[in-house]
Amino acid sequence: MSDPADPEHTGQEPANEESTDPPRPEPYVYSHDHIATAAAVLDIVFTDRLTGWDGWGAVDNATKDVEPPLPAALVRTLGQTAARPLRLGMSGERPGCDLQLGGDVPAMPLIKDIPPDVIELWANVADH
């Protein structure tokens, strides 16, 4: 029995394998050497009480003049760490404040989808 999803069965053209999506950014790869740098950056950006998307700009400002330049994947990871918004409960909701789980924009993946290398960075910097 033929597969109904088979293009030959349906008569449809096979999907174009060349995607038009922008190239995926290089994934972050954990290095022990990143701990001290990440801690220094987060110390600077959290001098203010960050609660929202302004964390991206704070990380950019803290890292833009660093020589040699930090790896792009590390800067992106620190931005994701600092910019995840805290959201106060609104009128009609239960009182409280949530750390946004993400997933609504590609730049802010769901926390459950954060790769192990990033978790390792978080854990080692937190215990630094």
Place this chain on the structure above:
Amino acid sequence: MGKRCRPLTAPGASARLHDLLFTRRHGNPAAHARAAVGGYLNAVGDAADDLDTTTYLMRAWTLARLVRTGDLEDAVLDELDRRVVRMFDGDGMKHPGVLYPLVEALTEPLIAGSGRNGDGHINEYLDLMASAWMTLPGSRGGVPAHRHPRGSRCLREQR
């Protein structure tokens, strides 16, 4: 920005990392929640009350309740009490977005293990808020917050 051996110095950074690790349920989530609560409280410190301090305090309170740790919630509520009193003494009623969430948290039933004294000063706070609200131009004279069994629902309707 060289390598160094000192620990994180910004309590907000520590709070954020432990909060993320708690949310991810990494390692010992209760320990991460406790560290995050401590970080948020330290990040607020003696700073003047604004929307960011309220957001950090409410996140600390939420975490303490998520892990159902009475002494942790007590520590946060003590800070909320201190700030609410200060705001009532000042112009806190002019900044409902900063004040109301803190009062609202204080109206919630305590979790098991709390050493706090029931409602504490909450009836006093609600009386103050209700009195101020009733004097606002255009007030419909609705049910004062202090007439509600816990006041919370009434507060939410006013926000």
